[in-house]
Every structure is written in C-alpha cells, then in structure tokens.
Amino acid sequence: ATPMALMVGTGRGARLGILIKGPEALETTRTVDTVVLDKTGTVTTGKMTLLEVHSAASADEREVLRLAGAVEHMSEHPVARAVAAGAAERVGPLPAPQEFTNLAGLGVRGVVDGHAVLVGRVRLLNESGAALPKELERARAAAEAAGRTAVTVAWDGEARAVLVVADAVKETSPEAIRGLRALGLSPILLTGDNETVARAVAAEAGIDEVIAEVMPEDKVAVIKRLQAQGRRVAMVGDGVNDAAALAQADLGLAMGTGTDAAIEAGDVTLVRGDLRVAADAIRLSRRTLGTIR
Numbered sequence: 001a002t003p004m005a006l007m008v009g010t011g012r013g014a015r016l017g018i019l020i021k022g023p024e025a026l027e028t029t030r031t032v033d034t035v036v037l038d039k040t041g042t043v044t045t046g047k048m049t050l051l052e053v054h055s056a057a058s059a060d061e062r063e064v065l066r067l068a069g070a071v072e073h074m075s076e077h078p079v080a081r082a083v084a085a086g087a088a089e090r091v092g093p094l095p096a097p098q099e100f101t102n103l104a105g106l107g108v109r110g111v112v113d114g115h116a117v118l119v120g121r122v123r124l125l126n127e128s129g130a131a132l133p134k135e136l137e138r139a140r141a142a143a144e145a146a147g148r149t150a151v152t153v154a155w156d157g158e159a160r161a162v163l164v165v166a167d168a169v170k171e172t173s174p175e176a177i178r179g180l181r182a183l184g185l186s187p188i189l190l191t192g193d194n195e196t197v198a199r200a201v202a203a204e205a206g207i208d209e210v211i212a213e214v215m216p217e218d219k220v221a222v223i224k225r226l227q228a229q230g231r232r233v234a235m236v237g238d239g240v241n242d243a244a245a246l247a248q249a250d251l252g253l254a255m256g257t258g259t260d261a262a263i264e265a266g267d268v269t270l271v272r273g274d275l276r277v278a279a280d281a282i283r284l285s286r287r288t289l290g291t292i293r
C-alpha cells in the first residue's frame, strides 16, 4: 500500500477506536488464520461478583470473609476484586494483612491477624497440604459445572471455605466471534481457568476450541506451539498475564480497557475494549492494503 493509503487507513482506524502501531501490523492482518482469545476481561466482562459463601464446619462465615477479603484486597486480579468487594459489602472494613504474596495464575497468600491465609485455586490449596472436605468439594464441583469460578480458602493449614464467583460473557462476544470467523479466523479460547469453566464460557460465546489451565508464563508457549503447527496467530488479551503472548503472536490486539503492559505489548489497541472491533481492525487493515478476502 502507498504511504497515503496507510495514513488514510490508520486515520479511519483512530475514529473507529483502533490504534495501529505500524505498517507491519497492517501487513500481518492478511495472513492470520487463527485468533486466540483470553477469557477473563476479553470474552467475559471481567467484572466478577461474589455469589455464594460455603464455609466448613471449622469456620465462621464472617471470619472467612474478613480473612479472605483482606488478602484478596491486595490483588488486582478480577477474581480477587470480586472477593474483596463482596467481603467488604458483607462484613465492613477489612484488616490490612501483615504479609502478602501474589501467586500468578493460582491465587494469593498472606498473613492476617496472625493467620497464614491462602486464597485461590484448589491446586494451590492441595499443594499446601490442605484438602477440601466433602461438602466443600461438592460446592466446588457444582459451581464449576455451572461455568462459575470456585475460590478456595484455607488458613493455618486447613481448608475453610469455597467462595463462588461469577463473571458474565460479554453480550457482544458471540457477534464478535462470528465476525472473526467471517474473516476466516478460527477462534481458540485460552485461559488459566479450569476446563469445565472454560468449556461453559466457550459454548456461550460460540467458540469450539479451548486451551485451559494454562499458567500465565505458559501462554506464550501455547502461541509458539500454534505457530510451529504453521498457524498464523492473532491474539486478543487484556491482562499483564497476556503481555508476553501478545508480543509473541503474529498480530497482538490489546483491549484498551486492559492493563498498560498488554497495550504496550500489542500491535493494535482496541480503544473501547469492544471485542467486535477486533474484526473491524482486521477488515480495515486488509482493505487499506487492498487485499479484502
């Protein structure tokens, strides 16, 4: 394309809420055949809410919310925000933890009122040596079968509760996925969340292929693997966790509503965070290059 065509293309893009970093990004839109979509915050709203609290016999519900809420308050993860907000709503101001560690893709660990508290995936709990009692395991299984996220809580080495958090698929996601398919791209849902939850979300959004339980540092390896299979990969993401994968992808599209790390790593920014605009961006770029397919 001529420099003039590129300027016109990027100018129109800006008006549509699409920021394109350079001519190479435009060029790549011609060849991408696969689009990998991060789940939380990209296909779903990322605005989760705390729906249910299931406490073990050994734990008082208010204590569960106070301790779990205090540790999660230190994290920016959408699940953590839901737990902290839901806890504060139910029990009032939360104490400040004496210690805090973020465990990316797993949960959080902290010390509150002298208790060593763990909040996160059941895997985190199991690795610490705690096991979920039967009634909590049932609550966890039921939540996940419904496509919800079960957050486990333990302190002082004992499992204390399962919190159920839910996120909604964005109303616009099914249309966005149809738009990407219409451009010849095969969608894949990529998430650190478990297979059951991922399948439920994918079905609702109209995605058949799911790659679940991927640790944040392994998302980039998934992109490399797809590329090694000869696929040309576009990736759409919003989180700090997605930055390396966005950079590795042939075409990285960052949600403008997401983190700065993701925006910096991407080739294209979807300013309003509307997934439908991902298809618009690819269509506009191809058109700018005069290569509509």
Ligand code: ADP
Pocket (backbone or CB within 6 Å): 038, 039, 040, 072, 075, 077, 079, 080, 103, 104, 105, 106, 107, 108, 119, 120, 121, 149, 150, 151, 190, 191, 192, 193, 194, 214, 215, 216, 239, 241
């Ligand atoms: P995603 O790929 O869905 O954006 P992450 O890779 O950040 O998610 O995390 C994977 C899973 O680990 C989440 O779906 C959630 O179940 C759990 N998790 C991560 N961080 C936290 C946290 N702070 N509190 C509770 N659960 C968490």
Ligand code: MG
Pocket (backbone or CB within 6 Å): 038, 039, 040, 041, 042, 238, 239, 242
């Ligand atoms: Mg995300």
